Amino acid sequence: MVIKKYLVKNMNEALTRIRYELGKDAIIISQRKIRESGIKGYFKPKLIEVTAALENNKIDKKNKFAREKEEDIDFRNSLDSIKKIISEKDKKIIKEEVKEEVNSENIKNEVKEIKELLNRVIKNTNKEEEKDLISEYLRDIDIDEKLLIDLLAKNYDNIDEFKKDFMDLLEKEIDISTNNLSGKVVLVGPTGVGKTTTIAKLAGRLALIEKKKVGLITIDTYRIGAVEQLKTYAEIMNIPFKVVITLKEMEGAVKELESCDVILVDTTGRSSKNTMQISELRAFIQKVNADHIMLVMSGTTKNRDIQTILEGYNELAYEELIITKLDETSTYGCVYNIVKRSNKPIAYITTGQDVPDDIKVPSKNEIEKLILGEETIC
Ligand SMILES: Nc1nc2c(ncn2[C@@H]2O[C@H](COP(=O)(O)OP(=O)(O)O)[C@@H](O)[C@H]2O)c(=O)[nH]1
Numbered sequence: 001m002v003i004k005k006y007l008v009k010n011m012n013e014a015l016t017r018i019r020y021e022l023g024k025d026a027i028i029i030s031q032r033k034i035r036e037s038g039i040k041g042y043f044k045p046k047l048i049e050v051t052a053a054l055e056n057n058k059i060d061k062k063n064k065f066a067r068e069k070e071e072d073i074d075f076r077n078s079l080d081s082i083k084k085i086i087s088e089k090d091k092k093i094i095k096e097e098v099k100e101e102v103n104s105e106n107i108k109n110e111v112k113e114i115k116e117l118l119n120r121v122i123k124n125t126n127k128e129e130e131k132d133l134i135s136e137y138l139r140d141i142d143i144d145e146k147l148l149i150d151l152l153a154k155n156y157d158n159i160d161e162f163k164k165d166f167m168d169l170l171e172k173e174i175d176i177s178t179n180n181l182s183g184k185v186v187l188v189g190p191t192g193v194g195k196t197t198t199i200a201k202l203a204g205r206l207a208l209i210e211k212k213k214v215g216l217i218t219i220d221t222y223r224i225g226a227v228e229q230l231k232t233y234a235e236i237m238n239i240p241f242k243v244v245i246t247l248k249e250m251e252g253a254v255k256e257l258e259s260c261d262v263i264l265v266d267t268t269g270r271s272s273k274n275t276m277q278i279s280e281l282r283a284f285i286q287k288v289n290a291d292h293i294m295l296v297m298s299g300t301t302k303n304r305d306i307q308t309i310l311e312g313y314n315e316l317a318y319e320e321l322i323i324t325k326l327d328e329t330s331t332y333g334c335v336y337n338i339v340k341r342s343n344k345p346i347a348y349i350t351t352g353q354d355v356p357d358d359i360k361v362p363s364k365n366e367i368e369k370l371i372l373g374e375e376t377i378c
């Protein structure tokens, strides 16, 4: 028999300790309230003295010591599991932190994307504004709407960048004819653009300045006064002048002027819309066996008419351009439109009504500056 006394504060404590130390078969044999010894005991609550006993044969193998060992193992196990739990938790926390980091990384990326998107939107808005400015500029200088779209196919950061590009483009696309004027030269083009006046100017320059032997032929017998106009110039400059009505007469006139260095042929401004008349004109030109066929176009031609006129005269296989009346306009986009759509070199430009002064072979740079709006004629 094992007997043990316990000094406890209450029965609960006693039972717990008895169970723990002696096992579940222990029995309580007595209990009494006592005070702690000494003077302090009076100021403290009473304690209970519990006496417990356990029969020898019932001594639990799993008594205090065995239990302690076992519980030591249990404790270790618990410790391990706690460690495990803690480390799991740590892992979880780390994971969560990583997750959070990933999340914050995501947010960073999203913010970055939004920034980029905003920048792009702002940039595009700026680009759109620049585009509007450039279109406005191109319309101001009178560039054809369709050509304008082509010019704006690329995006520009600013108008200066565009102008630089446009200048480079003009440098490539504008061609000045450097041919020396000799042989048989035919001028064609719509009514009133200045063909006859230009013929007089050319005749004057060639005869008076270049001292060349010049002959004049006109087939413009349709307009009242047309013959007289050129006849007067021819008389003033003292150069031979022939009026031709039929193809046969044309053949004869060219033969008669054979000795001339240059034969200038004036034509009627027949409607380019009437193909019969154009083909009639073509027959005359073939009879002349022209060295130069020049299309005369006014610098004041409306953009929407340019293409139609050019198409109408295509059949005459003109190879050079004369652009007239540049003194009558302050924007020269028309020159670009004509050059771009015809893809032909400019031989002359005319800048007024004065014969023979108001005609010249322009420099490429001059044409570029006129088109860009950096220079004017007057
Ligand atoms: N302002 C200006 N008028 C011009 C020029 N060339 C011709 N003209 C005028 O345009 C009108 C028609 O010219 P004309 O030579 O008869 O044209 P055509 O029908 O093509 O032969 C005339 O009044 C000319 O004086 C020019 O370069 N500038």
Ligand SMILES: [Mg+2]
Pocket: 195, 196, 197, 220, 226, 266, 267
């Ligand atoms: Mg005429």
